[in-house]
Amino acid sequence: MKLTTNRKLGLFVISFAAVYLILSYQLPSYAYTLIDADVVPKFLGWLLVFLGILLFISKDHETAEQKAQRNIPKKEVAVLLAVVAFIFLYIFLLEIIGFVITTVLFLFFCSRFLGYQNMKANILVSVLFPITIYTLFTYLLQISLPQGILPL
Amino acid sequence: MGSIEGILSGFQVAFSLEGILFVLIGVFVGTFIGMMPGLGPISAIAIMIPITYGMNPTMALVMMAGVYYGAVFGGSTSSILLNAPGISGTVATSFDGYPMAQKGQAGKALAIAAISSFVGGTISVILLMLFAPVLAAVAISFGPPEYFALMLLGLSAVSSLSDGSHVKALIAATVGFIIATVGIDAQSGTPRFTFGNASLLEGIDFLIIALGLFAIAEVASLILRRHDRTIQDQQNIGSLKLSKEDYKDIRGPAGRQSILGFIIGVLPGAGATIASFIGYITEKRIAKDKDEFGKGSVKGLAAPEAANNAATSGSFVPLLSLGIPGSGTTAVMLGAFLVMGLQPGPQMMTDRPEIFWGIIASMYIGNIFLLILNLPLIPYIAKVLKTPRPMLISLVIVFSLIGVYSVSFNTFHLYLLLAFGVIGYLMRLFSFPAPPFILAFILGGMMEQSLRQSLTISNGSLMIFLERPITLSLVVLTVFSLYIPVFQNKKKKQLVGEHGEEINS
Numbered sequence: 001m002k003l004t005t006n007r008k009l010g011l012f013v014i015s016f017a018a019v020y021l022i023l024s025y026q027l028p029s030y031a032y033t034l035i036d037a038d039v040v041p042k043f044l045g046w047l048l049v050f051l052g053i054l055l056f057i058s059k060d061h062e063t064a065e066q067k068a069q070r071n072i073p074k075k076e077v078a079v080l081l082a083v084v085a086f087i088f089l090y091i092f093l094l095e096i097i098g099f100v101i102t103t104v105l106f107l108f109f110c111s112r113f114l115g116y117q118n119m120k121a122n123i124l125v126s127v128l129f130p131i132t133i134y135t136l137f138t139y140l141l142q143i144s145l146p147q148g149i150l151p152l
Numbered sequence: 153m154g155s156i157e158g159i160l161s162g163f164q165v166a167f168s169l170e171g172i173l174f175v176l177i178g179v180f181v182g183t184f185i186g187m188m189p190g191l192g193p194i195s196a197i198a199i200m201i202p203i204t205y206g207m208n209p210t211m212a213l214v215m216m217a218g219v220y221y222g223a224v225f226g227g228s229t230s231s232i233l234l235n236a237p238g239i240s241g242t243v244a245t246s247f248d249g250y251p252m253a254q255k256g257q258a259g260k261a262l263a264i265a266a267i268s269s270f271v272g273g274t275i276s277v278i279l280l281m282l283f284a285p286v287l288a289a290v291a292i293s294f295g296p297p298e299y300f301a302l303m304l305l306g307l308s309a310v311s312s313l314s315d316g317s318h319v320k321a322l323i324a325a326t327v328g329f330i331i332a333t334v335g336i337d338a339q340s341g342t343p344r345f346t347f348g349n350a351s352l353l354e355g356i357d358f359l360i361i362a363l364g365l366f367a368i369a370e371v372a373s374l375i376l377r378r379h380d381r382t383i384q385d386q387q388n389i390g391s392l393k394l395s396k397e398d399y400k401d402i403r404g405p406a407g408r409q410s411i412l413g414f415i416i417g418v419l420p421g422a423g424a425t426i427a428s429f430i431g432y433i434t435e436k437r438i439a440k441d442k443d444e445f446g447k448g449s450v451k452g453l454a455a456p457e458a459a460n461n462a463a464t465s466g467s468f469v470p471l472l473s474l475g476i477p478g479s480g481t482t483a484v485m486l487g488a489f490l491v492m493g494l495q496p497g498p499q500m501m502t503d504r505p506e507i508f509w510g511i512i513a514s515m516y517i518g519n520i521f522l523l524i525l526n527l528p529l530i531p532y533i534a535k536v537l538k539t540p541r542p543m544l545i546s547l548v549i550v551f552s553l554i555g556v557y558s559v560s561f562n563t564f565h566l567y568l569l570l571a572f573g574v575i576g577y578l579m580r581l582f583s584f585p586a587p588p589f590i591l592a593f594i595l596g597g598m599m600e601q602s603l604r605q606s607l608t609i610s611n612g613s614l615m616i617f618l619e620r621p622i623t624l625s626l627v628v629l630t631v632f633s634l635y636i637p638v639f640q641n642k643k644k645k646q647l648v649g650e651h652g653e654e655i656n657s
Contacts, residue, residue, distance in 0.1 A: 009582055013323055020330060023345055030340070034612050035604045037337035037344060044330050051323045058319055066316070066583045076376055080577075083375060084570065087549060091566040094557070107546045114378055114542035125543060133554065141206050143558045 010056030014049055021045035079114075086110050098148015103130035158501065159281075162509020165210055166517055175514050178215035179521045182222020187230050188544065189377075191370055192239035193223035193481045194590070198362035199548070201488050202555040209492035210507045214514040216488050220481065221464050221515070224424060225269055225522050228457055232261045240315065241424030241460045244432040248445065248452035255448055259390040259531075264398065264450055265457045266526040268406045272458035273519035275410035276417070276465035280512055283418065288473035288498040296605035297616050299476070301626035302420075303595045303602070306470075306478050307588070309421025309633045314585040321588045324579065328589035331356060332596025339604060351564040358487040359559055361593050363552040364572025365579070365586045371548050372577040378541040392527060401450040405435045406458040413459030417466020420478035421633065424460035424467075431459030465515060472496050472508060476595070480587025483594040 024045050027038035072080075090106045107126035116122050137143045165171050178200075185196035196219050204212035227242040232249035245265065252261040294302075311321040334345045335355025346352040394402075409431035416427040435455040436445045445452040470478045475497025477483040489496050494507065501508045556569045579586055610616035617623045 005582070009320075016327075020345075027344060028342060033340060035607050037340045037342040040600045040603065041330070041333050041344065044326055044333070048323065048326045048330070051319060051326060055317075055319045055323065058317075070581050072376065080372055080375060083371075083545075083549075084574065087553070087570055088567075090553065091563050091570065094553075094566070095563055099554075103550055107543075107550060110546040110549070111540075111542040114375065114545055116540055116542035118540070121540075122543070125547075129547065129550075137554075137558065141203070143202075143205060145554070145557070 006058065007056050010052050010054075013052035013055060017045050017048035017052055020048070082113065083110065086113070094148075095146045096148065098150050099145040100130045100134050100150055101148060103133075158505030159509050159513075161506040162511075162513040165506050165510035166214065166513035170208075170211055171214055171510070171514060172517060174211045174215040175218045175517045176521055178218025179222040179518050179525060182219035182224075183226040183229070183522070183525065184222075185219075186223030186226025186239070188226075189230050189234060189374075191223075191367070191374075191548070192227060192241075193220050194362060194484050194587075195367040195370055195548075196220070196223040197481070197484045197488060198359060198367060199551050199555060201359060201491055202558045204488070204492070205558065209494055210510050212492055213489065213494075213507060213511055216485060217468070217511050217514060218518045218521075220485060221273060221461060221518060222522065224460055224464050225266075225526065228265045228269070228460075229262065229526075232265060232453075233258055239424075241428055241463075242456075243425070244428040244456035245453065245460070247432060247456075248447070248449045251446065251448035252453065256390050257448070259392040260394060260398070261448075261453060263392045263394055263527060264402060264453050266523055267394075268402060268454040268457035269461040270519055270523045271402075271406040272410040272413055272461035273465060273515065273522065275407070276414040276462035277512065277515045277519065279411070279414045280465050280468055280515070284469050284473040284508075284512070285501060287469060288501045291474050292498040294474075294498075294622070296602040296609070297620060297623045298626070300599060300602040300606055301617055301623040301630070302474065302476055303599045305626050305630045305633065306420035306476055307592055307595060307599075308630045309419070310479060310591050311421075311588045312633045313421040313426060314587055316583045316585060320582075320584045324584045324586065325588035325592040328361075328592030329596040329599070331361070332593045333600070338597065338601060349564075351560075351562055355597075356568065357556070357559055357565065358484075358490075358590075358594055360556055360565055360569045361572055361590060362484050362487060363555055364569045365576035365590060367548055367552045368569065368573025369576030369580055369586070371545055371552075372573070373580070374541060374545050374548075378545065398450050402454040405431070405451045405455040409435065409455045409459040410462040413462030414466040416459070417463030418469045418478075420470065420476075423479040423481065424463040427459040427463035427466075428456035431455040468511070472511065473498060473501070475500070477591060480590045483587075483591040486594055 021042065024038055024041035027036075027041065029036040029038045086106060086109070090102055093102045104126050107129060108122055111122055111126070134145055137145050166175070181200065182193070182196050185191050185199065186193065197216055200216065200219050204215065207215075224239070224241055227239040228245045228249070231242040231246040232253050235246050235250040235253075249261045249265065252258070307325055311325045312318060314321045332355070334352055336343050336346075336353050343353060409427075412434070413424075413427040413431055416430060417423060432445075432452060432455050435451050436442055439445065439449075439451055441449070441451075467477075467479055467482045470476050471482045471485060475486070475495060477486045486496065494500065494504070496508075552569065552573075553566055556565050557563075559565070576586060579589070606616050607614070617627055
C-alpha cells in the first residue's frame with residue numbers, strides 16, 4: 001500500500017485527534033451535571049478520528065495545480081524560514097528594546113532581505129511608519145505600545 | 153412605528169458627517185487592501201479591527217462594513233488588471249475582465265465593473281432593508297435548539313460549498329471547533345486544554361486566528377510571488393467611457409444577477425464566490441451571443457460583478473438579523489461586533505436600532521463612494537498596485553503583530569499568531585480550506601453553549617432537535633447540505649472544462 005499525501009495527512013489528523021481525545025478524557029466531570037465540559041470535546045475528538053479515516057481511505061481529488069503549489073524551490077523555503085525567524089526575533093525583542101526601534105529594524109531588514117533595492121525609500125518608510133503608528137496609538141487611541149529603551 | 157423611527161435614526165447616523173467620513177475611510181482602505189493580490193476581505197477586516205479600539209461602536213462597524221464591500225470591489229480590480237483575483241469571489245470577473253484588459257480596454261472593463269457593482273450593491277441593500285427585519289422578527293422566538301440547528305446548518309453548508317475536498321473542509325471545521333474549546337468552560341468553569349498556561353485561560357483570541365490563518369498565511373504566498381513583474385509593467389488602462397450599447401448590455405445581467413446574488417448571499421455557506429459563478433453561468437446560458445463569453449463580453453463581466461456585490465450585502469442578512477455568520481468573512485465581521493461589545497441578532501434591532509439601521513443605511517453611501525472612487529480615481533488607484541512587494545509584505549506583518557499585541561499586551565499571543573500563520577500556510581499547501589476553520593472557531597463557543605442548554609431543557613434527549621418543526625427542517629437541510637458536494641463536483645468539472653485555461657493561467 002502506497003502512502004499517498006492524503007494517507008499521510010489522514011494519519012496526521014488521526015494522531016492529532018488521539019492526543020486531543022486523551023486530554024479530553026482527563027477532563028473532570030461531575031456527577032450532577034447532565035452535560036459537563038468534557039462531552040463536546042470527546043465528541044469532537046471522535047468525529048475527527050472518523051474524518052481522518054475518511055481522508056485516509058478517500059481518493060486523491062487534487063488537481064495538478066494544487067499539487068504544483070507544493071513544489072517550492074529549496075531556496076524559497078529558506079527565504080520563508082528566514083522571514084519566520086525575523087518575526088520570531090521581532091516578538092522576542094519587542095518588549096525589551098521597545099516598539100519603535102524594533103519595528104524600524106524589522107521593516108528595514110525584512111524589506112531589504114526580500115529584495116527591496118531603493119535604499120532611500122526603505123529608510124524613509126521604515127523610520128516614519130513606526131513613529132506615526134506609535135504616536136497614533138499612544139495619543140489618539142490611548143493604546144500604549146512598549147516604549148522600551150527609548151525615553152519617549 | 154418603532155421600526156420607522158429605527159430606520160430614521162439609522163439614516164441619521166449614516167448621513168452624519170462622522171458617518172460619511174468613516175464610510176469613506178472604510179471603503180477606501182478596503183479597496184486598497186482588496187486590490188493586493190492575495191489579500192481579501194477577511195485580512196482587510198482583521199487588519200482594521202485594532203484601529204477601531206476606543207472608537208464609537210456604530211462608527212467602527214459602519215467603517216468595517218465599508219472595508220468589507222470595498223475589499224470585494226478591490227478584488228475585481230486586480231482580477232481585471234492582473235488576472236490575479238485577490239479573492240475567490242472575483243475569479244469569475246477575470247473570465248471576461250482580463251481579456252478585455254488585454255485588448256487595451258482595461259478602463260472600460262473597470263467602468264463596467266464599477267457600475268455593475270453599484271447596481272448589485274444598491275439593489276441588494278434595498279432587499280436587505282426589507283428582509284433583515286422580517287427574519288429578525290421570526291428569530292426573536294428562537295430558543296437554544298433553533299440556534300444550535302441553525303449554526304450547524306451554516307457550518308455544514310460552508311464546509312460543503314468550499315473549494316476542494318469536502319472531507320478536508322469538514323476536518324478544517326472540526327479542528328476550528330476544537331481550537332474553540334481551549335480555555336475556561338463558560339458553563340462549569342473547568343479549564344480545558346490550557347496546559348496550566350494562564351495566557352490560555354480566556355481561550356485563543358479570534359484575531360489571532362483570523363490574522364494568522366489569513367493575513368500571515370497570505371504573506372507567505374506573497375513572499376513566493378514577490379518577483380512578479382506583471383504589476384510594474386502595467387500599461388495604460390485606456391478610456392473609461394462606455395457606449396450606449398454597453399449600458400444596454402449591462403442592464404439585464406446586472407439587474408437579474410443582483411437579485412439572484414442577494415438570495416445566494418443570504419443562504420448560509422454560499423457567498424460571493426458561488427453567486428458570481430452562478431451569475432456567470434446563467435447569463436451565458438440565456439445570452440444570444442454565447443461565443444463572446446470568455447473573450448471580453450460586457451455581459452460576462454457585468455453578471456459576476458453585480459452578483460458578488462449583491463451577495464456581500466445579502467450575507468449581512470443572517471449576520472444582522474440572526475447574529476449568525478454564514479461565511480468565513482461574516483464570521484470575522486461577527487468577531488468585529490463582539491470586540492465592540494455588541495451581539496448582533498434580533499435583539500439588536502430593537503435595542504440598538506441606530507446600529508442595526510446605521511450599518512444598512514451606510515451601505516447606500518458606501519456604494520455611491522465606490523462608484524465615485526472607482527470611476528475617476530481608477531488610474532491613480534491602479535498605481536497603488538505598484539507598491540513594492542517587499543515593503544508591502546513587511547508592513548502587513550507588522551500590522552498583524554500590532555493588531556494582536558494591542559488586544560492582549562502579551563507576547564505569548566504573538567508567538568501563537570506566528571504559529572497559526574504557519575498552520576494557515578500549511579493548510580493552503582495541502583488544500584485545507586480556511587473559511588470553515590474560522591467559522592467553526594467563532595461559532596464553536598456559541599454552539600456548545602446552545603447545545604448544552606438544549607440538552608438541559610430536554611433532559612439529555614437529542615429528540616429535542618427533531619420534535620420542533622423549525623429545528624427539524626434545519627436538521628434536514630443540514631443533512632441535505634452534506635450531499636451537495638456530490639452534485640457540485642459534477643457542475644464544477646463542467647465549468648472548469650469550459651474555463652480551464654483561465655483558471656490555470
